[in-house]
Amino acid sequence: MIREALKSLKSGFQLLKSKPITYNFPPETPLAKEFRGRHIFDPTKCRSCGLCAKICPNKAIEMVEEGGTPSSSQVKVRHPQIDYAKCCFCGLCADICPTGALRMTNFPMLVAMDKSQLLFPPEKLAQPPELKMPEKPKIKNLTSWARSRSLWVINFFTGCCFIEAIPWVSSGFDMERFGLLVADSPRHADIFIIAGYVTWKTLKRIIRIYEQTPPPKFVVALGNCPATGGTYWDSYNTVKKIDDYIPVDIWIAGCPPRPEPIGLAVVEAMNAIQSGYTGKKEEVKTSEKLRVPATKEKLEENEFLLPFGPQHPASGNFQLKLKIDGENIVEAEPQVGYLHRGFEKLMEYRTWMQNVMLVERICVLDGGSYEVGYSVAVEKLAGLEPPERAQHLRVIQAELSRIQSHLLNLGLIGGATGFHTIQRITWGDREKILYLLERLTGGRIYHIYSIPGGVRRDLKEEFKKEAVKVLAYMRKRLKTYDELFIENPVFRKRTLDIGKLKAETALENDVTGPNLRASGIKFDVRKSTPYLAYDQLDFEIPTFKEGDAYHRTLVRRMEIEESLNIIEQALKKIPSGAFKVRFAPFATVPEGEAMSFIESARGELCFHMVSSGTNMPYRVKVRGPTFDTILVMLPKILKGAKIADVPVIYWSLDNCPADHDR
């Protein structure tokens, strides 16, 4: 045991000697060419057809006459005006543009103190984007200077944009060099990041936490959902304008915004605070309806009610009501719905093509698999046969998505057991995978790549070279993870025999994916019902019998390696030829029903789709992998466990709150 511990220490020291993986700020190297950022508009090519406004799923594009008045279709010359407080950067508008007048650049830095600056009229769209770093302001006094250099961010990530705030905690972007620190208590925090959409249930908690934060406090709103409802503008359960309730200081456009603009916003906030800015002085608008309801639980003597989440460093936007007796958990009840947007019905209002943009937002941690599942189901309905090349490209997309999801989970379980080193490293390495995804698909988190009929763009030869480099790098890093973390005796002690799950119980409660395989059942949809090109690829399914937190982590660690193998094979075997068959943006799909089953990073994902013969789905049912695992199985595992093991068990099951809430 001592030898193992020494090995871990040695590996840690070696890590210190290796090249740092932190990026410079402001970014010196240009971002990937393929990234979908701000548009650029060429008025000379525009034919005023208005197709871009028609396809936009978020209604962010409006056709305007000269001078900015909205125009009807009778007017001859009209140009698009884009509201980046609504745009989700899906690029459907650039795809449909018949003349190439509207294109996308890779410029992501859209930050504004005033929301109306995010409205881009045609003249502003025509100017090429340029990064202007804010000028260094004068220091007002010592207090303002000191305050600007030690801003603490509250740890309450409301929606899917938190995924791009995570890199700022990793070694890739490293926010601590700016003096930013994640604070778990609102009473010590200065900055409140509203990361993404806010549901009515979350709004009550936001207001409560905002009120608990002492002034001066600053609010940063990430993405377009807090500004206008964004992608979920027609959802019955999301708040459309967060500034109706609490004052917002900085808006960042993007869906989700890249880490760079978040960094820019932080620099802007620091500068403003340094020159004496102390936040907006508006009052919070609350009413009795917006108060968090009091809990009415019947408790025995010696019992105590302890909420785990939704504002907890290890919970995500999810709550467990724990009834505890001393250190032991008597009963655990999951409280969900903080992220419920009603995807299944939102999809009934969008065309089959527009839904690709929506469907991957169901699970922010593993968007690639959801896209693939949706596209496979639509192809079954429409009777489309995607080309082999597309199937291989989808395999690469889905496996990259799986790797980044598992790396994220390794970091989270590391955080839950106190290994913050592994958290920083895995999340830093995750950036490399995200870079590959960006080169392949044009998006880091939300790819919008697998569309019904194939994929959106072809693979470039230079991607292959880059992928080979990253694969070799990841294989080397996996060994470091093993020495530093997986084989570390402290980690083993902390997770072995914790959160035991028997095979029979897991099957009965429909636990799937890595959690089921760690309990000894070799079930993987990629093997049992092969889809895409998985039947042509050779890979193993790592399975263990023990079914505890340690082996669930181990399965994920092994799966990363298998996924690397799959990508390598797919890159070699990829046939040449077409990468898609035509599926029109407003195409109708024949009447009928179809189901698709996909192995996502968290387990079996099932889409059931009903078409009534129109250009929109009649009904979509998504059966996510975490619904049963978290809502049904987790309370049963937690019964009798210790409080300190809750985060370990919870993250060893790998939850995605957005997936079970939908």
Added chain:
Amino acid sequence: MFEGIITSVSGLFEKLDKLSFNRSVKGNVNYVRASKENYLKIAAFLKENGFKRFLTVGVVDWLEKGSFEVYFIVHNMNNIYVKVSTEIPREKPEIPSLSDLWPNAAMHERESWELFGIKFSGNPMLKPLFLEDWNGPPPFKKDFNWREYVKQTFKLPQAGGDKQ
């Protein structure tokens, strides 16, 4: 590749031939349509015959027909998926719960109860899951138009944020 398995499943269903139902097969998925009376019998039969994994309960709202299609999906270790569906009237929809057969069915039914307003008799868990203080109709019903609702309830932001 599923030929062998499918014949064995049809053999399985032959045992049930007294009950009336429709069955169609696509790949390894069996679509079974049954009457409301036979719905529970088929469910019990599948549970006895090794369909251990219960995937989900789903509802399709057929507004024009005036009925709800309620279905569940199960899976066995021979890799067969079966979807069993039945239609119930839209007025006062009620159907027996499957929570006695599969332990995780109760939570899925709770979701369908909340979103479609279907009563699963025998389910002890029917209380709000996702929503807090929701007074409106069950939100996923077809006759509840979200775009209309959102327009009326929120003043939707104009282009350019606050500049109205």
